Every structure is written in C-alpha cells, then in structure tokens.
Amino acid sequence: MSTSKGMNLTLKIWRQKNANAKGQIETYQLSDVSPDSSFLEMLDMLNDKLINEGNSPVAFDHDCREGICGACSLHINGEPHGPGRRITTCQLHMRSFKDGDTIYIEPFRAKAFPVIKDLVVDRESFDRIQHAGGYVSVNTSGNTVDANAIPVDKESADKAFDAATCIGCGACVAACKNASASLFVAAKVSQYALLPQGQIEAKNRVLNMVKQAEEEGFGPCSNTGACEVECPKGISLENIARMNREFFSASLK
Amino acid sequence: MSESKGLIKSHIVKKYWMAFTGLFLCLFLVGHLIGNLQLFATTYEGQLQFNEYAVFMTTNPAVKILSYLTYFSILFHLVDGIVITAANRKARPQGYAYNKPSANSMWSSRNMGILGTIIFVYIVVHMQNFWYEYKFGSTPYMMTEDGSAPVLKDGSVVKGGTIENGEVLLNGEVMGAAMRDLYTVVLEGFQNPILVAFYVLGMIAIAFHLVHGFQSAFQSLGLRNQTYTPIIKKLGYAFAIIVPALFAIIPIYMYLMA
Structure with missing residues (x-):
C-alpha cells in the first residue's frame, strides 16, 4: 500500500455521552486515510486510533454496508449521507474528499430523532x-391467496x-x-x-x-x-x- | 369520526388552505395588474379613465365581495403561514453546526416566511399610500382638462360648479359626489425615488415568493401528474417573472415620465 496517497483530514464530530448529556463538536486529526476506503472505514480507522489512545470511540449506526439496509445515517458536510447522490453513507468513499479537508460529521437532527449517543439517533x-x-x-x-392472481x-x-x-x-x-x-x-x-x-x-x-x-x-x-x-x-x-x-x-x- | 380532530389540526390541511388562498391571490394579482396597466395612458383621457375605474372598484357590489375575499385570503394566508412556520421550527430544536441547504433546495423555497413578511410590510405601506389616501386622505378632486369645472363620480361635468365636502354644488344645489383624482396621487407619489425603490423591492419579494409558491400550491393540493406538472412549473416561472415585472415597471415609468 502506498503511503503517499494517504489523506490528512480534520474531522469535526458531534460527541454526546448519552441522550440527556449536552453534546459538542470535537476536533480530531486523522492521517494516512486511503482515498479508496469507504467513509465508514475511515471512521473505523479513527475509532481504532481512539481506542488505542484509551479514548471512547465514536458511536455511529451501520449494518449491511451495502447501501440497502438504511441503518447508516450521518450528516456529512451539511448534507445527509454526504455530498454524493443516490447513495447512503456506507457507499460514500473518501475519494470524494481532498487531502487537507475538514469534514463535519453530525447526527441526523430532528425532534423525532433524539440522539442516543454521539452520531446514533433513535x-x-x-x-x-x-x-x-x-x-x-x-x-x-393455510389458505393464502396467490398474490399474482x-x-x-x-x-x-x-x-x-x-x-x-x-x-x-x-x-x-x-x-x-x-x-x-x-x-x-x-x-x-x-x-x-x-x-x-x-x-x-x-x-x-x-x-x-x-x-x-x-x-x-x-x-x-x-x-x-x-x-x-x-x-x-x-x-x-x-x-x-x-x-x-x-x-x-x-x-x- | 374519531380522526376528525386530527384532520382539522393536520399540517396537510393547513397546507391545503395555504395553497388555496395563495392561488386565489394569484388570480387577484392578475386582476389588479390589468387595472394598473391603465396607468400607462398618460393623457387626460387616461387620467379620467383611471379615476372612473377607481370609482367602479370602490362602489361595485361584486368588486366589494371580491375585495373582502381578498382581504380574508391575505389574512388567512398570513396567520396560517405563521402557524406553519411555528410548527416548522418546533420540529428541529437543535440545528446543524454545518448545513448546506443550497445543495438540495432553492433559496426561495426555504424563505417563504421572510418573503411573506416583506410582502406584508409592502401591502401595509401600499394600502396607506393609495387606499387610505383615497378613502380618508386628502386626495384632490377631478377637474376638466382646463381645470375650469369639477367632474362627478359618473363622469359628467358640472360647468360653474364648486366642490364642498366632496360634493359638487351648483347654485347652492347638490349635483352629486365629486370624482377623486387618484391618478394624480399615484403620479405624485411616484416622484419620490425612495417610494419607487420600495415598490420595486416589494415586487422582487413577490416574484421570489411566487417562484416557489405557484408550483408548490399544486403539489400541496396533490395536483400532480407527468403531463401537467412540467407545464405548471413553467407557467409558475413565467407568472412569477412577468406579473411582478409589469407591476414594477409602472412606478419606474411614472417616475421617469414626469
């Protein structure tokens, strides 16, 4: 893997301990991010780093990572599911960003979607x-009607x-x-x-x-x-x- | 029916009313514009015709009914808009630190409340300028072209007549109500460049309000299909540009003409 292609990013991420806590945006530096990695893989990378440093990882929703389950969310740089069109966050790749970019990552905001923790909403x-x-x-x-009838x-x-x-x-x-x-x-x-x-x-x-x-x-x-x-x-x-x-x-x- | 209470309170019903009153006000704009276009006739005949039109608009019973419907629609649209805006705000108590709405929607569609507020201020000032001035203010009376005789509301000239308290007297006998000269009030009003600029700004606000509002009303009412919706959208853009532009040209024209 070539290290020269890795991107250095500034991440501004919403951190909130629990539903009742007052959250805030926190800033993280992440280096050597592959443009080929998905957005969620980039967050996995950040979480590995946070865990290794003894910090609490960023909570975010994800499941299939194939763009079909609807579990992933995230409001990225001012848009739900980020800058792409017709994709979920898991289908967003880091090639959509540039080296040196600052990326805002926030939970979906709505009264009816209360934050559970960090980026996870109910x-x-x-x-x-x-x-x-x-x-x-x-x-x-036992007497099911054939739908095609x-x-x-x-x-x-x-x-x-x-x-x-x-x-x-x-x-x-x-x-x-x-x-x-x-x-x-x-x-x-x-x-x-x-x-x-x-x-x-x-x-x-x-x-x-x-x-x-x-x-x-x-x-x-x-x-x-x-x-x-x-x-x-x-x-x-x-x-x-x-x-x-x-x-x-x-x-x- | 158990749901009936929810029906009255529903956001969707409020949007039906918003759309219905909004479309009615679009029709009003067309009617108002046709009347205003008479102001382009700057001869004495044009002045007389406009003032006769003003008499018709303030005395005809059918027009009276329409005008009350218009006032009601404006106020209903305004109150409904405030109620809807309050519900809009309540739905997201905590906003985004970084939001990029321009990526997915038009500015006018997101700022109908601000545009509506500007339009309301415009309507109040506009009513004061001409409606109040005509009904209760010191609007002058219409005279013949040489200024020698007063003109009655029905357009007839009373030679040797004098005007007292809005009535034309001839040899001490009341001949009828004097016609007011709204045309001159309009012409003199638009000699003030600040007022002209204010009117043009008001029309720009209406244009942006209509760019979103016209087609949005059809969507709210569920009137959408593949054949008509593209036509409605084009018609909406044309309406939003042409109608306010024609309104706005009048004060500019009257300012430059004198």
Whole structure:
C-alpha cells in the first residue's frame, strides 16, 4: 500500500455521552486515510486510533454496508449521507474528499430523532408510523391467496415498487428544513395505495400514518424538494402529492 | 369520526388552505395588474379613465365581495403561514453546526416566511399610500382638462360648479359626489425615488415568493401528474417573472415620465 496517497483530514464530530448529556463538536486529526476506503472505514480507522489512545470511540449506526439496509445515517458536510447522490453513507468513499479537508460529521437532527449517543439517533418514530398503517392484512392461515392472481397494471406495479425501495434511513427528515417525514410517509402510503391489495385499508392508512408522523413531532412539508435530492433511493416528490390526494379523499369519506 | 380532530389540526390541511388562498391571490394579482396597466395612458383621457375605474372598484357590489375575499385570503394566508412556520421550527430544536441547504433546495423555497413578511410590510405601506389616501386622505378632486369645472363620480361635468365636502354644488344645489383624482396621487407619489425603490423591492419579494409558491400550491393540493406538472412549473416561472415585472415597471415609468 502506498503511503503517499494517504489523506490528512480534520474531522469535526458531534460527541454526546448519552441522550440527556449536552453534546459538542470535537476536533480530531486523522492521517494516512486511503482515498479508496469507504467513509465508514475511515471512521473505523479513527475509532481504532481512539481506542488505542484509551479514548471512547465514536458511536455511529451501520449494518449491511451495502447501501440497502438504511441503518447508516450521518450528516456529512451539511448534507445527509454526504455530498454524493443516490447513495447512503456506507457507499460514500473518501475519494470524494481532498487531502487537507475538514469534514463535519453530525447526527441526523430532528425532534423525532433524539440522539442516543454521539452520531446514533433513535429512529423508532419511523417504526411507529409504519405500525400505524404501513401494512396490508392478508389471510395467511393455510389458505393464502396467490398474490399474482390479482392483476396489477405495469405502471402501478412499477410506481409501487419505486415507492417500496424506501429504506427508511431518515435522510429526508435530516435534509428537510422542517424535519418533515413527508417523503417517508408518502412512500409508505403510496406503495400500498397503488396496489389493489392496499385498497381495503387505504382510508385509515393515510389518516393514521399522517397523524402518527405529526404526533412524533415531524414538521409540515414546505415542498422545497430537499428530501428528493438527498434520498439515497431517489423517492419522488410525486409520492407526496399522492399522499396529499389520498389524505384529501380519505378526509371526505 | 374519531380522526376528525386530527384532520382539522393536520399540517396537510393547513397546507391545503395555504395553497388555496395563495392561488386565489394569484388570480387577484392578475386582476389588479390589468387595472394598473391603465396607468400607462398618460393623457387626460387616461387620467379620467383611471379615476372612473377607481370609482367602479370602490362602489361595485361584486368588486366589494371580491375585495373582502381578498382581504380574508391575505389574512388567512398570513396567520396560517405563521402557524406553519411555528410548527416548522418546533420540529428541529437543535440545528446543524454545518448545513448546506443550497445543495438540495432553492433559496426561495426555504424563505417563504421572510418573503411573506416583506410582502406584508409592502401591502401595509401600499394600502396607506393609495387606499387610505383615497378613502380618508386628502386626495384632490377631478377637474376638466382646463381645470375650469369639477367632474362627478359618473363622469359628467358640472360647468360653474364648486366642490364642498366632496360634493359638487351648483347654485347652492347638490349635483352629486365629486370624482377623486387618484391618478394624480399615484403620479405624485411616484416622484419620490425612495417610494419607487420600495415598490420595486416589494415586487422582487413577490416574484421570489411566487417562484416557489405557484408550483408548490399544486403539489400541496396533490395536483400532480407527468403531463401537467412540467407545464405548471413553467407557467409558475413565467407568472412569477412577468406579473411582478409589469407591476414594477409602472412606478419606474411614472417616475421617469414626469
């Protein structure tokens, strides 16, 4: 491994002992970072260094490191999942940065995403929104109906699939100036609203999911479009319009 | 229905109202602009026509209903905007140390509250300048071109008539209410370059407010599809540029003309 290509970085990282502690930005120097390493590998490197020095490592969320699970978060240099497009933090590589760069690493900020420790936030509010209506009731007690027996037109199937690619990472909330969960809720509402299987519970689904999101403390939607730009899965604002339509018609029923 | 309370309180419903009142105010802007364009006619006939228009706008019952709807929409849009902004702020108690919103959204879309506040200040000053001045101020009365006789609200000339307390008298007999000369108030008002600059700034704020607001209203109402949305977006940009620009040209024109 050539050492000449290694980058020297200044890292400004949010450190917070626990949910109740008052956190602050702390500065770390990290040298010899390979441009080929992923962003999370760079943090692993920093944590090795911190542990060797007898300091507490930086806590951050990660799981699959393949860009499909939605576990990693991080607000990097002012953007959720960093400067890349259509990627999660784990798919961000250090070649996106330059030698000598200062990188700000902060947790996703929202009232409904309280910090647990350092860069780890509690995103269970998303689970509670999902529980409020993000499902279809299917009889699975031995007489399951073949899903393919119900005809679905190609366009609806594609749109439902696009909405269903949401991994629930929360980048939409982190990017939104109002910490609104509209794109997430809209994706979850749309994926069922577009399919015949989702029609039975459609009315209560949109009403209850929207209500839950607001109770969790997510803000209103200002249609800035920041969520769509930052979404690692490219979930379209079209879904928010669909949610607004669904909400309107459900309110009249 | 158990959810009904949530429905009234929902952010989405507040956004429906924001969109609905906003689009209504866009229609108002068009109507207001058409009226204002008469100010380009700088002859005596133009002056008379504008003042007759001012009489129509302050006496016609249909216009009266529309004007109350407009006042209501402005106030509702304002109060709803304040409520929504408060909810926006509450959702993120702790901000980012380093944030780069320009990477993912337009400045105007993030600053509708600030733009709206500037527009509100503009409306208050604008109402004071012309509406208050016309209704309660010392607006002069309309005379014939040679200044020899007063003109009634219906446009008829009373030769040898005199004006007293807003009424035209001829030989001690009341002939009718005198027409006020709003045109001259406007013309004289716009001889002040600071006021002209203020009006142009107000229109710039409206332009930026509309750049986001026009297309955002359709999105809030769920009116979006692949055919119409690109057209709505283009129409929104055109509206946001053309309408405030035409409004803004009028004070500049009147300043340069005199």
